[in-house]
Amino acid sequence: MGCWGMMVSIGLSGRREAFVQLELAIGDARLTGKRLLVALVNLDKFYRMNESVGMAFGDSVLNQIEKRLSTSFHAKGISRLEGNTFLVIVQTDAEDQKYWQAVEAVKYAVERPFTGEAGAEFHMTASIGVSVYPQDGRTSDQLICRSESALYQAKEHGGNRVYFYNNEDTVKRNRRLLIESSLRPALYLRLFELSYQPIYRLSDGRLKGFETLIRWEHPELGSVEPNEFIPIAEHNGLIVPIGEWVLREACKRLSMLRSYGMNELTISVNLSPVQLLDPTFAFFVLNTISEYQLPASAIELEMKEHPLIASPEALSALSKLRAAGVRISLDDFGTGYSSFDNLKQLPIHCLKIDRSFIGRIDLISAERHIVESLISLVKKLGLEVTAVGVEYEEQYDLLREWGCHYAQGYLLGQPMEAASIESQLLYVQHIRG
Numbered sequence: 001m002g003c004w005g006m007m008v009s010i011g012l013s014g015r016r017e018a019f020v021q022l023e024l025a026i027g028d029a030r031l032t033g034k035r036l037l038v039a040l041v042n043l044d045k046f047y048r049m050n051e052s053v054g055m056a057f058g059d060s061v062l063n064q065i066e067k068r069l070s071t072s073f074h075a076k077g078i079s080r081l082e083g084n085t086f087l088v089i090v091q092t093d094a095e096d097q098k099y100w101q102a103v104e105a106v107k108y109a110v111e112r113p114f115t116g117e118a119g120a121e122f123h124m125t126a127s128i129g130v131s132v133y134p135q136d137g138r139t140s141d142q143l144i145c146r147s148e149s150a151l152y153q154a155k156e157h158g159g160n161r162v163y164f165y166n167n168e169d170t171v172k173r174n175r176r177l178l179i180e181s182s183l184r185p186a187l188y189l190r191l192f193e194l195s196y197q198p199i200y201r202l203s204d205g206r207l208k209g210f211e212t213l214i215r216w217e218h219p220e221l222g223s224v225e226p227n228e229f230i231p232i233a234e235h236n237g238l239i240v241p242i243g244e245w246v247l248r249e250a251c252k253r254l255s256m257l258r259s260y261g262m263n264e265l266t267i268s269v270n271l272s273p274v275q276l277l278d279p280t281f282a283f284f285v286l287n288t289i290s291e292y293q294l295p296a297s298a299i300e301l302e303m304k305e306h307p308l309i310a311s312p313e314a315l316s317a318l319s320k321l322r323a324a325g326v327r328i329s330l331d332d333f334g335t336g337y338s339s340f341d342n343l344k345q346l347p348i349h350c351l352k353i354d355r356s357f358i359g360r361i362d363l364i365s366a367e368r369h370i371v372e373s374l375i376s377l378v379k380k381l382g383l384e385v386t387a388v389g390v391e392y393e394e395q396y397d398l399l400r401e402w403g404c405h406y407a408q409g410y411l412l413g414q415p416m417e418a419a420s421i422e423s424q425l426l427y428v429q430h431i432r433g
Helices: 012-032 047-053 055-071 099-111 140-156 167-188 226-236 239-259 281-291 312-323 340-345 366-380 393-402 418-428
Strands: 035-043 077-081 085-092 126-133 162-164 192-201 207-218 222-224 266-271 299-304 327-333 350-353 384-388 406-408
Touching: 012 035, 012 077, 012 085, 012 140, 035 099, 035 140, 047 055, 055 077, 055 085, 055 099, 085 099, 099 126, 099 162, 126 140, 140 162, 140 167, 167 207, 167 226, 167 239, 192 239, 192 266, 192 418, 207 226, 207 239, 226 239, 239 266, 239 281, 239 299, 239 418, 266 327, 281 299, 281 312, 312 327, 350 366, 366 384, 366 393
Parallel strands: 126 162, 207 266, 266 299, 299 327, 327 350, 350 384, 384 406
Antiparallel strands: 035 085, 035 126, 077 085, 192 207, 192 406, 207 222
């Protein structure tokens, strides 16, 4: 089975023409011992040209591109597929390894400026995916599918680039597609699980609460880490219902713990910035807390630094939640989009220092001085500090000496299943006492 169905931009007429040209080129290459470059050329963000100057000019540009590709160099076949994608077949000698020269000629032909009304120039960029006959495939189906896989990689990396087919990329893509197609069934069949890692107060060594961590045992892939499937869920919008399920389960678990008399415990839930853009998010959080009869201050939402958290929608949701008493933490500080500006404008209570810094504070290192200074500065700003990834007694003692408020890590307790919490709670309550 071919993968034409995956290429939404290809019409029936374009498919037939492309197959005919490619089959003829393969037959000729087989007889002559030549190589073929099979390139799928897609114009980046072509819709912007249609929006700015109209579809008539856009059609004119496509016709000009097809003409350039046909006349700029010797090609075995040029097909304009429906939309803004072209198939280009170039024949090279078997000994010629300078594939880039031929593909660069294709890219240059597409990206030369176009002249519109009143002499205005328009510039296009192109993403190109390339497979090579015979090493990447010996049939039209195989070559087209592998060119498409390479084109997908070019688009995934921002566009305006050339990618040659690579089997490893295809394996990664197939894994991503399998994960994406499995996310919705996993949510509705309740295949996700939560584990809980304890967080301790450094002032008295007593248990503060737990951070909720999502886990997924995929029936085919085995354990899939959150840092792999969460970005996919963010991309396809499933992060919103997944996040709602996590919050409900966490609140249910905390409610059970508090029913045992552990009324001071809190629970932390990781938050995607995409959830903050949902206009109903703040209402959902507050309604869920109310449903389980929990004080708002017992719930802590942890978010990583990301440009979206500074958007008006996100700030509005966070401010509403903080005003209601929900605690907000900035997670993984020191990585990604770290900025002290965020500490001034975000309505947060706590900052969590990333484990990459904590892991070296027991050594004579730059991280040791950075963490000590950071704790002092953050406390002066009126914020609390949690150290993540504490694994050694020396780290624990230094953090307590520097006035860090909370700590979590394997020294203090590994993530545990929900069923294990109650049985171990009396023990871990005094593990540092």
